[in-house]
Amino acid sequence: xxxxxxxxxxxxxxxxxxxxxxxxxxxxxxxxxxxxxxxxxxxxxxxxxxxxxxxxxxxxxxxxxxxxxxxxxxxxxxxxxxxxxxxxxxxxxxxxxxxxxxxxxxxxxxxxxxxxxxxxx
Amino acid sequence: xxxxxxxxxxxxxxxxxxxxxxxxxxxxxxxxxxxxxxxxxxxxxxxxxxxxxxxxxxxxxxxxxxxxxxxxxxxxxxxxxxxxxxxxxxxxxxxxxxxxxxxxxxxx
Numbered sequence: 378x379x380x381x382x383x384x385x386x387x388x389x390x391x392x393x394x395x396x397x398x399x400x401x402x403x404x405x406x407x408x409x410x411x412x413x414x415x416x417x418x419x420x421x422x423x424x425x426x427x428x429x430x431x432x433x434x435x436x437x438x439x440x441x442x443x444x445x446x447x448x449x450x451x452x453x454x455x456x457x458x459x460x461x462x463x464x465x466x467x468x469x470x471x472x473x474x475x476x477x478x479x480x481x482x483x484x485x486x487x488x489x490x491x492x493x494x495x496x497x498x
Numbered sequence: 499x500x501x502x503x504x505x506x507x508x509x510x511x512x513x514x515x516x517x518x519x520x521x522x523x524x525x526x527x528x529x530x531x532x533x534x535x536x537x538x539x540x541x542x543x544x545x546x547x548x549x550x551x552x553x554x555x556x557x558x559x560x561x562x563x564x565x566x567x568x569x570x571x572x573x574x575x576x577x578x579x580x581x582x583x584x585x586x587x588x589x590x591x592x593x594x595x596x597x598x599x600x601x602x603x604x605x606x
Binding site: 436 | 530534587594595
């Protein structure tokens with residue numbers, strides 16, 4: 378059974394940093410791209426970032442490029458999202474998700490339950 | 499970047515109805531489009547990828563069509579379990595992945 382579990386969310390002040398982690402199981406992790414997708418309270422889905430199977434290709438939404446960094450450790454079946462210079466508008470439920478393909482230009486077929494990030498003073 | 503525009507944003511419907519949701523891309527994305535269903539408090543669920551390929555386990559009353567810039571998700575004979583919010587997503591390699599704004603299918 379495929380499982381994706383996020384952790385690391387919390388309440389932080391604007392301008393600070395936070396690192397999200399995601400651990401996956403039930404599939405061959407290093408065969409698949411991984412994504413982070415967020416959803417602000419009461420709003421729609423926003424793709425944040427994606428990383429290819431071998432970390433060779435990474436992509437970011439314009440809203441986070443230069444502030445967020447995605448990485449993965451295939452030996453640990455894990456993907457990470459390092460978030461810097463957090464803003465109030467980054468407040469959202471952050472989902473980690475498995476891509477169907479090797480590269481992040483793929484649909485997403487399994488999602489975690491999300492970890493909540495709240496940016497507030 | 500490619501923008502995805504969904505319509506309508508809210509779709510009142512009744513059980514048994516045939517409903518259609520449209521997603522338009524700001525430029526051609528070939529068939530690199532997926533559809534997701536999301537229920538309140540839950541993660542999204544992949545319904546369709548590559549515009550018309552039904553994901554395993556998804557009921558056959560769901561279907562997708564289109565290519566280029568215009569796509570549709572059709573639900574034939576709407577069931578009580580289908581009242582939810584639906585999102586399209588493009589995933590072409592030459593532009594960041596983006597989602598449409600969502601369509602809430604609600605009880606009429």
